[in-house]
Amino acid sequence: MFEVVAFYLFAALTIVMFVITVMSKNALYAMSSLAAGMIFISAFFFLLDADFLGVVQIIVYSGAVMALYAFAMMFMDTTKEVKENNPPKRIVFFLSGMIALLLVLILLTPIISDKVKALYPMSDEIGNTEAVGIVLFTKYLVPFEVAAIMLLVAMIAGIILASKRMDESITLKIDQEIEQKGAE
């Protein structure tokens, strides 16, 4: 009974939050509802007894959306409405509707057909953290390592791009020097 109530509650909350994310013209509303939606999604993982993935969802997305906020803070006045220029296009609505329908159908297959089975079903002997680890380090070891190397490449590139002038401290410099730099 509790599972059903919790599922419908969080389903409704998630959908409402993401609708606000898409529809709102205020950047602050959009991002806050995005963060809230991401955190509400973790409830489904908890309902499915995938505690580890639920917590990872919370930790990863709360950090990621925080970085988005930082960008929004730098680029726009988040208390004002953003002027958007996107007239409704039929093709966009049609395609996004079709994709949504397709996703729903894909997720419905286990209910419709009995032939779809979980490749790595949960067992009671090992906890779900261990189960994720076992699959990640045996079957999916190569994709896992490739993802790690890609992240490393991205990190090094980011550091090099950002640190071109890192040896000079802006805060400790006297105003005159900064003005000189500005004039150049």
Add this chain to the structure above:
Amino acid sequence: METAFIIETIVKILVVLGLFSALAGFATYVERKVLAFMQRRLGPMHVGPYGILQVLADGIKLFTKEDFIPQGAVRPIFMIAPVITAATAFIAMAAIPMFPEFTIGGYTVRPIISDMNVGLLFVLGVMGIGLYGPLLAGMASGNKWSLLGAARTAIQFLSYEVVTGLSVLAPVMIVGSLSLIDFNNYQAGGVGEWLVWKQPIAFILFLIAGFAETNRTPFDLLEHEAEVISGYATEYSGMRWGLFFIGEYANMFTIGFLASLIFLGGFNDLWFIPGAIAILLKVFFFIFLFIWARASWPHVRPDQLMWLCWKVLMPIAVVNVVITGIVMMFF
């Protein structure tokens, strides 16, 4: 069985909420007193004997003050931001085993609201969301000081999170579980078994990150009075302002419980002291440490915080994890 479980959970939730709201209020009194004695002042003295009723007076003031929302603010977000801080602080406590099991009238009570097998990650993750409160408050206030506070929240969050995660990783590797109860049971053998002896570096890193997580001095950049007025809380008054501080003090207790459970033997019996009292002593030691640090250390600048977290603490934490792994592999 089902009904008993529901009633038990609700009672536990109410006890945690009530107890820690009251403790948060009391901690403000303790903080003012300890700070005062460290600075050779008397602190609150007028309300009640030794100013002990100051908490009550402050509570009445906070509850009866006008709930003021500035015109330029984004109303819904401005209103919900303090609730996020307070709510997440209490939600995080749901996965903390506070005391050993005890029996009342033949009914065994486990003093943990939800015993999940990823308790440690859950507590840290939910506490992390708590910083959304200051962030949203600062961005919704329509005030430049608040916005600066929000910007500092973002950099603080992105800085300390890595250190917290990596510093607890080494103890997690040793214990082989993310459940706080397993951490406690691992250290059941007495003081010699405490994880702090095996992981002293991780312990210190976790404490430093804990100061940043609860935005206490020396890392209270978010509401640095001398620089950004009151930071994210500039436009807040009354109970909404109070909720931020209930959240902050509740987070202090959470960090105290976490540090005691992970590194200092949790609620195991300590010599002749029963477990429940032992963990309370440890938690209050950490609360005292928070206040002590506030009395002794100046604030740091935001760039110093980022420098410290990314260039000093994170490499140390990574080296600590690698060394722990090598030692576990060969010994």
